[in-house]
Amino acid sequence: MELILETLGLAKSAELLSLSPPGWGANLLRGLANSLQIAFGAFGFGLVIGLFGAYGKLYGGVVVRDLLAIYTTVIRAVPELVLILILYYVGTDVINQVSQAMGYGRVEISGVVAGIWVLGIVQGAYSTEVLRGAIQAVPPGQIEAARAFGMPPFMLMRRVTIPAMLSFATPGLANLWLIATKDTALLAIVGFSELTLETRQAAASTRAYFTFFLAAGALYLIVTLCSGAVFARIEKWSRRGQPSLRGSNK
């Protein structure tokens, strides 16, 4: 192993990337863990917002529909970097003002929670549209049949609408998840030590920019490949019962 690295001239890089100091590998992995934690939280939070948003847009009253239209339009119009700055500083400021007004003094807001909240709100706007489209793609007769047999609204959503729309929503949601993993890099701007910021620090300290950014790129690629496999399984499962577009011999 050592010999191979030596002959390829990669011994130095291997040393820099090793998990124990003086290598920076552990820092990178910690950054990755933070990134994934935020991406996961933000994606989940976004899904919850998206589900309510989609139902609100489809079945809500005029006021609800208008408010949701403003939400999705504004969030999707403003660049994410700007949104992150706005939501991060506004969010922390509001929480601090509330806490001070109640006499608690300034509170320290955890980077993970702030990141999930900021990216979750961004994801929610896109999720709303993905899920709205998917719900509308469900044949209305299936929802009508459930109503005709006396299913209450929440059970209908859980037993019929969500499983039936899943196959339409999965490709869009897979996109959103991958965007979430990479949007975590934008949180570097508010000083959150996710993968990109950890990489930059490691690179700046060692001057081995190429090595570290290549390694970070590889980590992002691995996340994407694993996610792809997971989403492929989810999609296959959610499409059970639907004949393949390629014909029955596949």
Added chain:
Amino acid sequence: MTTSDSTIQNNAPCEVQDEAIRVMDLHKSFGMLEVLKGVSLKAQKGDVVAIIGGSGSGKSTFLRCINFLETPSSGQIFVNGEEIQMRPDGSPVNRRQIERIRTRLGMVFQAFNLWTHRTLLENVIEVPVHVLKVPRAEAIERAKVLLDRVGLRDKADTFPAFLSGGQQQRAAIARALAVDPSVMLFDEPTSALDPELVGEVLTVIRDLAAEGRTMLLVTHEMKFAREVATHVVYLYQGLIEEQGPPAELFENPKSARLQQFLKTVG
């Protein structure tokens, strides 16, 4: 509206408890368009009421108002003697009452409307298990019997999209039977089927009629209506133009419109 009607004349003392469906003066408008202009109908237990009429006569809308898939504009609906509470604008007062009554009305749709993400067996047990809270094992046993009955036992684990229209509709009938409905509502059950598949579905419905199931059947199959119905209602532009026992109605139609209609549908 003609009221020379055998079911209405039958005023036995046990009438109320034998009554399956009673609809009084039902109106329904879609915006400016009045689709139902005051339709009344009674069905006793064991009756098979066939509702016929041309396109746009309001026959499907009438059926869909009974289980509130369409909200009536005004009128009264009784199911097993229980009146569905409506506001003056026809909207239901109590969502739970509607849901409870719906579980007693097994509906079969023109487009089958099976849940495509569930197998036939899962389709049949869905409502018993989740809405009626029947133990799962019991529901599965019963579902197998019902699928057997409609000739689909070997397809229990197949998804609907891999079956013919006739098979899907038979499965949909099994799904409706699974709630042991007091009244079955058929909304043009054979209209979406290829001609050679109509027979297999009608056979199943004929068996149900023979065992005394109460049914309201919107259909274009005149021969079938004549054969299985105990009472036939002809709707024309949102009103009952003529009704009566099938033999009388098909042999001796009194109204000129019904004569014309029967001539065109052959």
